[in-house]
Amino acid sequence: MPAIIALHKVQKSYQDFPVLDIARLELSPGIYWLQGENGAGKTTCMKVMAGLIPFKGEIVLQGNVSSRQHPVQFRRLINYAEAEPLYPSFLTGRDLLELYLGTKGGDREHIRQLVERLGVKGYLHNPVSTYSSGMLKKLSLLLAFTGNPILILLDEPLITIDTQALAVLYDLIREYSAKGVTFCITSHQPLDQRELPLSGTLRVADKNITLV
Amino acid sequence: MGRVTGILQTIFVQRFYIQNTLFFLVLFYLLFGVVNGGNLVSYHRSLMMGFLGSLPFLLIVLALWALYGLKCAGFVLKTFQTQGFEFLYPTLGSLEKHRRMRLWLLIHCGIYLPVLVYGGVAAAVGIAHRLYVPAALVVVFNVLMCLWPLAVYERKLHHPDVNFFTGHLQRWLNRRFTKPPVLYFIYELLSNYPRRILGVKLACAGILWLTFYLLRETGGFDIRGLALGLMLCVIAHGQLMMQHRAFDDTYLGFLRQLPQPLWQHYLRLAGVYILLFIPEMAMMAANNIPPAALLTCFALAMSMLLLFRCLLYFPKMNAEIHMRYVLLSSFVTLFLVLGGYGWLAVAVMLPASLALFLYLFRSYETYVDQES
Numbered sequence: 001m002p003a004i005i006a007l008h009k010v011q012k013s014y015q016d017f018p019v020l021d022i023a024r025l026e027l028s029p030g031i032y033w034l035q036g037e038n039g040a041g042k043t044t045c046m047k048v049m050a051g052l053i054p055f056k057g058e059i060v061l062q063g064n065v066s067s068r069q070h071p072v073q074f075r076r077l078i079n080y081a082e083a084e085p086l087y088p089s090f091l092t093g094r095d096l097l098e099l100y101l102g103t104k105g106g107d108r109e110h111i112r113q114l115v116e117r118l119g120v121k122g123y124l125h126n127p128v129s130t131y132s133s134g135m136l137k138k139l140s141l142l143l144a145f146t147g148n149p150i151l152i153l154l155d156e157p158l159i160t161i162d163t164q165a166l167a168v169l170y171d172l173i174r175e176y177s178a179k180g181v182t183f184c185i186t187s188h189q190p191l192d193q194r195e196l197p198l199s200g201t202l203r204v205a206d207k208n209i210t211l212v
Numbered sequence: 213m214g215r216v217t218g219i220l221q222t223i224f225v226q227r228f229y230i231q232n233t234l235f236f237l238v239l240f241y242l243l244f245g246v247v248n249g250g251n252l253v254s255y256h257r258s259l260m261m262g263f264l265g266s267l268p269f270l271l272i273v274l275a276l277w278a279l280y281g282l283k284c285a286g287f288v289l290k291t292f293q294t295q296g297f298e299f300l301y302p303t304l305g306s307l308e309k310h311r312r313m314r315l316w317l318l319i320h321c322g323i324y325l326p327v328l329v330y331g332g333v334a335a336a337v338g339i340a341h342r343l344y345v346p347a348a349l350v351v352v353f354n355v356l357m358c359l360w361p362l363a364v365y366e367r368k369l370h371h372p373d374v375n376f377f378t379g380h381l382q383r384w385l386n387r388r389f390t391k392p393p394v395l396y397f398i399y400e401l402l403s404n405y406p407r408r409i410l411g412v413k414l415a416c417a418g419i420l421w422l423t424f425y426l427l428r429e430t431g432g433f434d435i436r437g438l439a440l441g442l443m444l445c446v447i448a449h450g451q452l453m454m455q456h457r458a459f460d461d462t463y464l465g466f467l468r469q470l471p472q473p474l475w476q477h478y479l480r481l482a483g484v485y486i487l488l489f490i491p492e493m494a495m496m497a498a499n500n501i502p503p504a505a506l507l508t509c510f511a512l513a514m515s516m517l518l519l520f521r522c523l524l525y526f527p528k529m530n531a532e533i534h535m536r537y538v539l540l541s542s543f544v545t546l547f548l549v550l551g552g553y554g555w556l557a558v559a560v561m562l563p564a565s566l567a568l569f570l571y572l573f574r575s576y577e578t579y580v581d582q583e584s
Contacts, residue, residue, distance in 0.1 A: 090382075
C-alpha cells in the first residue's frame with residue numbers, strides 16, 4: 001500500500017536561512033502527533049505540506065498525486081487549519097464556507113451537521129471581525145473538515161476552543177480517521193491517547209522530521 | 213466632567229490638529245499667505261461676497277466644507293477603531309446620553325472649528341450686506357454639519373463592528389449573498405481604506421476631466437491624448453497595488469490552499485482591476501468617446517494594470533523599485549501609443565503579465581527585509 005504522504009528531498013529556507021531539510025519521510029494512514037520546540041519548524045512543515053508556501057523538493061500523496069505535477073488535485077486532498085487563523089475582517093463565516101465548498105467540494109448536508117455540532121451556526125452570518133479567537137478557531141476547524149481530504153493538518157487545534165467543542169473535535173477526528181483520513185496534529189499540550197489513538201509521533205528537530 | 217472633557221479633547225481634537233499639521237499649513241498659506249497683509253481683510257470680504265452672491269459658487273464652498281466635515285467625522289470613527297483606544301467604548305458608553313451628546317458636540321465642533329469660524333464670519337458679512345438667504349444657508353448648513361456626525365458617533369459606540377461598509381445593508385446582504393473572492397479587495401478598500409480609494413478615484417477623475425478639457429481646447433478628439441490621460445490614471449493606481457499585495461499577503465494566504473488552477477487565480481486578479489477601473493471607463497463613456505477608442509483604452513489600461521501588479525510577485529520588489537519599473541514601462545508604452553501602436557503595447561504587456569503570473573505565483577511568498 002503506498003504511503004498516504006511521502007516527502008522527497010524537501011527543503012525550505014526563509015531568505016538564506018534553512019528551516020527544513022527532510023531527505024525522506026513517508027507516513028501510512030493514521031493519526032500523528034507532530035512535536036517540536038518553539039521555532040523548530042512545525043508550522044512551516046505544515047504549510048509546506050499544505051502547499052501554502054513554496055519549497056524545494058516534492059511531496060506525493062497516495063503514491064501518485066505530486067505537489068509539482070498535480071498542484072490542484074494535491075490541494076484538494078489536503079486540508080489545513082492554522083494555529084492562529086486570519087481572514088479579511090468583512091468576510092462572514094458563510095462566505096468562507098461557501099468558498100471552501102465551491103472549491104474543495106463535499107457534502108453540504110454533512111457540513112450543515114458539522115456547523116451545528118461545532119456550535120458555529122449562531123454567528124455564521126456575522127463578519128469574522130466580530131468573532132472571538134475561539135469562534136475563529138472553530139470556523140477554521142470547520143473549514144479543515146470541508147471537502148474530501150485524505151490528509152488533514154491541524155496546527156494547535158486544542159487552544160482557545162471550549163471543552164464542548166473539544167469533545168466534538170475528538171469525535172470528528174475519530175470519525176474521519178475511521179473513514180481513512182490521516183491526521184497530523186501539532187500541540188504543545190499532551191494529546192489524550194484515550195481520546196485519540198495515535199499511530200505515531202513525529203519529532204521536528206535539527207531541520208528534520210523523524211517518526212518516533 | 214471638566215477633566216473628562218480635557219482628556220477627550222487631547223485624544224480627539226489635539227491629535228487631529230497634530231496629524232493634520234501639514235494640511236493646515238498648506239490651507240493657511242493658500243488663504244492668508246498668498247495675499248499682501250494690507251489687503252487681507254478686503255480679499256476675504258470679497259471672497260465671502262463672491263460666494264454669498266453666487267449660488268453655484270456657494271454650492272462649491274458648501275461642498276468643500278462638507279468634505280472637511282467628512283474628514284472630521286472619519287477621524288473620530290477611525291480613532292475608535294485604532295488599537296489602544298478600545299477603552300473609549302466602555303468609558304463613553306457608561307455616560308448618560310445627554311452628557312455624551314454634549315461631549316460629542318464639543319469634540320466635533322473642536323475639530324470642525326476652522327469652518328465654523330470662517331462660516332460664522334461669512335454669515336455676519338452676508339447679514340451686514342443684506343444677503344439674508346445665503347447667510348441663512350451658511351448657518352443652517354454648518355449647524356447640520358455639527359449635528360449629523362453626533363448620530364454617527366452614537367451608532368459607532370453601540371455597534372463597534374459596524375463601519376463604512378458593514379451597516380444594515382451589508383448585514384442584509386451577508387444573509388443573502390456570499391462574497392466572491394474577486395470582490396475581497398474592493399471590500400477591503402471600502403471597509404478599511406475608504407479615503408485611500410476615494411483619493412485615487414478623485415485624482416483619476418481630475419486627470420480625465422483635464423484630459424477631456426485639453427482635447428476640446430486643442431481641436432477635438434485624439435486617442436493618443438486620451439491614452440496619455442489614461443496612463444496617468446493607471447500610474448495613480450500604483451499605491452492601490454501596493455495595498456493589494458499587502459492585503460493578499462496578510463489575509464488571503466488561505467486562497468493558495470484551495471484546489472484552483474493558476475488561470476483561475478489570474479482571472480480573479482484581472483477581475484479585481486476590471487472592477488477597480490469601472491469608474492474611469494464610465495467617465496470616458498459618458499464623454500462620448502467612440503466605442504473603438506473606448507475598447508483600445510480599456511485593453512491598454514488592463515494590460516498595464518495587470519503587468520504592474522504582476523511585477524509585485526518578484527520577491528524583492530519594494531515600492532521604490534516597483535515605481536521605477538512602472539515609470540520605465542509607462543515611458544515605453546507612451547512612445548508606442550504616440551506612434552499609433554497602442555494595440556502592440558497591449559499585445560506585449562498582457563501576455564507578459566500572464567507569463568509573470570504563471571511563473572511567479574506559486575513560488576511567491578512575502579519577502580521580509582532583514583535589514584529593516
